[in-house]
Amino acid sequence: MSIAERLRGEEVFRILERQLGSEERPENYVVLHASRKGGAFAVLVSIVLSQNTNDKNSIAAFEELRSRVGVGLEDILKASEEQVGEAIRRSGLWKQKARAIKSLAELVAEKGGEAWLEAEEPGKLKEELLKVRGVGEKTADVFLSFYRRAPVFAVDTHAKRIARRWGLVKGGSYSEASRALLSFFGPELSERAHRLLIALGRKYCRAGSPRCNECPLRSACPSSSRP
Numbered sequence: 001m002s003i004a005e006r007l008r009g010e011e012v013f014r015i016l017e018r019q020l021g022s023e024e025r026p027e028n029y030v031v032l033h034a035s036r037k038g039g040a041f042a043v044l045v046s047i048v049l050s051q052n053t054n055d056k057n058s059i060a061a062f063e064e065l066r067s068r069v070g071v072g073l074e075d076i077l078k079a080s081e082e083q084v085g086e087a088i089r090r091s092g093l094w095k096q097k098a099r100a101i102k103s104l105a106e107l108v109a110e111k112g113g114e115a116w117l118e119a120e121e122p123g124k125l126k127e128e129l130l131k132v133r134g135v136g137e138k139t140a141d142v143f144l145s146f147y148r149r150a151p152v153f154a155v156d157t158h159a160k161r162i163a164r165r166w167g168l169v170k171g172g173s174y175s176e177a178s179r180a181l182l183s184f185f186g187p188e189l190s191e192r193a194h195r196l197l198i199a200l201g202r203k204y205c206r207a208g209s210p211r212c213n214e215c216p217l218r219s220a221c222p223s224s225s226r227p
Contacts, residue, residue: 002167006220009185013193019216020199029195030058031146034071037062040117040147041108042071047142048100048134049091061091073114076105100134107132117143122150137174145194151187153178154194158201165205165223 003012026033034046045065050058065071065087069079076084085098107128108117117125122144129140141154155163155177163169168180185193201207204215212224 001222003217003220003222004166004168004184007217009189009193012217012220013185013189013196015216016193016196016200020196020203023199023203024192024195027059028055029198030055030062031142033059034062035147037066038071040114041073041076041105043147044104044108044117044143045071045076045101047139048097048104049088050142051091051093051097051134051139053092057090057092061088061094064088064090073105073108076101077109096134100132103132104129104135117147122148122152126152137178141178142194145191149191151182151190153182153185153190155181156194156198157207158205159194159197161207162197162201162205165210165221167222 007015024032026036030046030050031043034043046058046062049061049065062071065084068087069075069083079102081098081102084101085094088094088097088101091097108114111120111128120128125148126137126140126144129135129143130137138154138156141152144150144152145154153159155174159181160172160174160177163177163181164172168184169176181193181197182190200215200217204211212218212221215221215224218224
């Protein structure tokens with residue numbers, strides 16, 4: 001059984017929006033924060049910083065980088081990898097992330113600058129971004145979904161866990177969960193649905209001790225412990 005047998009994706013989205021929409025604030029999501037501070041490249045940098053850490057740490061690292069080096073393409077090109085790394089220590093894995101950010105700056109500059117990020121065909125853009133060491137499918141898809149509004153569904157640990165608990169997927173692969181969630185919510189809702197699933201995973205559908213009895217989707221979720 002899957003949640004899709006009880007509710008349409010649009011209905012689930014509206015329930016989550018009513019219950020968790022207030023969580024969509026720049027202080028809770030680094031991409032929202034970064035989009036207020038800079039353009040396409042700054043948003044891409046913020047997504048790299050969000051890898052394997054929480055939004056509080058990634059926002060702090062983004063602000064430190066903005067203060068000490070800058071988050072624009074030219075700023076990163078002029079800075080050394082060491083300078084970038086020192087500024088983003090708060091995000092964790094800072095050496096790997098500094099290397100990825102510098103490599104991304106070089107790639108974007110080589111391709112023509114931020115205009116390339118803004119105009120390249122999404123499939124080709126993802127293909128090029130994935131060539132950069134330290135950039136995976138989630139990083140590329142968050143950028144494509146959030147900044148480019150491309151029809152992709154970015155999957156983090158919360159979304160993957162929820163897709164399994166909802167019965168939308170059986171396995172645990174990124175691509176399977178991404179396709180299932182995109183199909184369930186549809187391309188027009190996917191970008192915001194991604195953030196709402198993060199909020200749902202943080203507050204209710206936790207990895208350990210999920211709060212099923214309080215979850216707004218408890219009556220439709222096939223994994224709910226509540227009858």
